[in-house]
Amino acid sequence: MSKQTSRQKTSSEDARAPRILILHGPNLNLLGRREPEIYGHRTLGDIHAAMEARGRAAGVQIESYQSNSEGELIDRVQAAAVEGIEFIVINPGGYTHTSIALRDALAGVAIPFIEVHLSNIHAREAFRQHSYFSDIAVGVICGFGAQGYELALDAALARIRRS
Ligand code: CA2
Numbered sequence: 001m002s003k004q005t006s007r008q009k010t011s012s013e014d015a016r017a018p019r020i021l022i023l024h025g026p027n028l029n030l031l032g033r034r035e036p037e038i039y040g041h042r043t044l045g046d047i048h049a050a051m052e053a054r055g056r057a058a059g060v061q062i063e064s065y066q067s068n069s070e071g072e073l074i075d076r077v078q079a080a081a082v083e084g085i086e087f088i089v090i091n092p093g094g095y096t097h098t099s100i101a102l103r104d105a106l107a108g109v110a111i112p113f114i115e116v117h118l119s120n121i122h123a124r125e126a127f128r129q130h131s132y133f134s135d136i137a138v139g140v141i142c143g144f145g146a147q148g149y150e151l152a153l154d155a156a157l158a159r160i161r162r163s
Contacts, residue, residue: 077105
C-alpha cells in the first residue's frame with residue numbers, strides 16, 4: 001500500500017478546495033520499473049507529481065493512493081465519501097476485469113469517477129476487454145499512457161467547475 005500527499009501546505013490544500021482522489025490498483029506500484037513497452041517509463045511518483053502540480057494550478061487538492069489489496073481500495077473509496085471527496089480518477093488495474101466488490105463500493109458512494117487505463121485494453125487480450133466499471137463511470141480514457149491521468153484530471157476539473 002502506498003499513499004502520497006503533499007509535503008508542503010499550498011493554496012490548493014485550502015480546506016475549501018475541492019478534493020480529487022487518484023486511485024491506483026494492483027501492481028501499478030511497479031510502473032516505470034517493469035514492462036515499459038506496455039506501460040511506459042513514468043513511475044507512480046512521476047504521475048503523482050504531475051497531477052499535484054496540475055491540481056495546485058487549478059486550486060484543487062489532489063490525493064493519490066495505491067494498493068495491491070481489493071479490500072484496502074474499497075476502504076479508501078468508502079472513506080472518500082466520509083471525507084467529502086468530490087471526484088475520483090481510478091485505474092483499477094487487474095481488478096478492472098474481476099472486481100464486482102470495488103464496483104459496488106464506487107456505485108455505493110456515488111462519487112463521480114473516470115476510469116483510466118495506460119494501455120488500450122480493447123487492443124489486448126479478450127479478458128481485458130470487459131470492465132466492471134465502465135458503465136457506471138462518467139467516462140473512460142485508455143491507451144494514452146500516463147497522459148491519460150492528465151486528460152482525466154482536466155475532464156474532472158471541467159466537471160467540478162460546471163457543478
Ligand atoms: O492498462 C492499464 O492501465 C491496466 O489497468 C493495467 C493493469 C492491467 O491488468 C489492465 O488490464 C490494464 C496491470 C497493471 C500492472 O502494472 C504493471 C506495471 C508495470 C509492470 C508490471 C505491471
